[in-house]
Amino acid sequence: MAHTLLAFHAHPDDEALLTAGTMARAAAQGHRVILVVATDGNEGLASGSFAADGRLGERRMDELRESARALGVARVEHLGYADSGLGPATMPDPPGQTRFVRADTNAAAGRLANLLLEESVDVLLTYDANGGYGHRDHLQAHRVATRAAELAHTPRVLQATVPRDTICRAIALVGKVYRFPAAFDPATFQRAFSPKAAITHRVNVIRFAPAKRASMRAHASQASAEGGADRTLAAFLRIPRPLYDVVFGREWFVDPAHPPGAPVARDVFAGLP
Numbered sequence: 256m257a258h259t260l261l262a263f264h265a266h267p268d269d270e271a272l273l274t275a276g277t278m279a280r281a282a283a284q285g286h287r288v289i290l291v292v293a294t295d296g297n298e299g300l301a302s303g304s305f306a307a308d309g310r311l312g313e314r315r316m317d318e319l320r321e322s323a324r325a326l327g328v329a330r331v332e333h334l335g336y337a338d339s340g341l342g343p344a345t346m347p348d349p350p351g352q353t354r355f356v357r358a359d360t361n362a363a364a365g366r367l368a369n370l371l372l373e374e375s376v377d378v379l380l381t382y383d384a385n386g387g388y389g390h391r392d393h394l395q396a397h398r399v400a401t402r403a404a405e406l407a408h409t410p411r412v413l414q415a416t417v418p419r420d421t422i423c424r425a426i427a428l429v430g431k432v433y434r435f436p437a438a439f440d441p442a443t444f445q446r447a448f449s450p451k452a453a454i455t456h457r458v459n460v461i462r463f464a465p466a467k468r469a470s471m472r473a474h475a476s477q478a479s480a481e482g483g484a485d486r487t488l489a490a491f492l493r494i495p496r497p498l499y500d501v502v503f504g505r506e507w508f509v510d511p512a513h514p515p516g517a518p519v520a521r522d523v524f525a526g527l528p
């Protein structure tokens with residue numbers, strides 16, 4: 256039975272890191288896969304030449320569509336909010352747009368719920384309650400997705416995360432044979448995401464590591480020397496292929512509705528009618 260999966264992300268490039276393998280796997284199995292971003296990532300960190308002409312958002316949406324093609328995504332949508340940025344204070348709203356973190360949760364959830372209903376989505380992918388590494392737009396995405404699923408009665412909501420203990424061990428292991436660029440901060444994973452014990456779904460995506468890598472590469476033209484997720488993507492892309500497969504061969508999710516004590520599921524569609 257073919258199902259419909261919708262991955263909801265805050266910014267173009269977020270899909271590459273946490274959910275790209277699961278999306279490519281679902282598409283390869285014949286399921287319909289939809290990618291929705293809340294913002295166009297216009298405040299993302301990019302090198303000056305990309306940011307200078309004020310069209311970074313457009314470029315990042317183009318990159319998102321290229322990433323989507325690599326993953327077999329059938330439809331890409333933008334909820335129409337502005338990127339809230341990373342600085343200590345949120346900038347004023349740009350003309351005609353609301354920064355996502357200031358969006359009314361119910362209004363934003365309504366926009367997403369319309370897509371969930373229109374597409375009869377079975378599985379919604381979002382972030383954990385920590386918003387992954389804690390970006391304000393990721394925390395907002397968690398709130399909006401949770402509310403949208405309530406409004407649309409979406410059967411399953413999976414919070415994409417990484418088991419921080421497992422990842423810290425893997426990074427330490429990789430670090431023995433591979434020198435991470437100075438800009439890469441492994442401590443990102445010590446502070447955020449979810450403990451291993453909270454994981455309810457562990458998906459083997461090793462066969463889709465090339466697609467996931469292509470998704471990351473689609474965004475890497477934005478990779479800059481300065482901080483943020485772009486920097487992390489650039490660092491990951493420089494990991495040699497065999498190590499990359501080990502680190503990125505699995506993706507993890509938390510289903511708050513998973514029965515306590517039930518075994519970890521290996522498929523995001525397992526048990527759906």
Ligand SMILES: [Zn+2]
Pocket residue numbers: 265266269390392393484
């Ligand atoms: Zn993001």
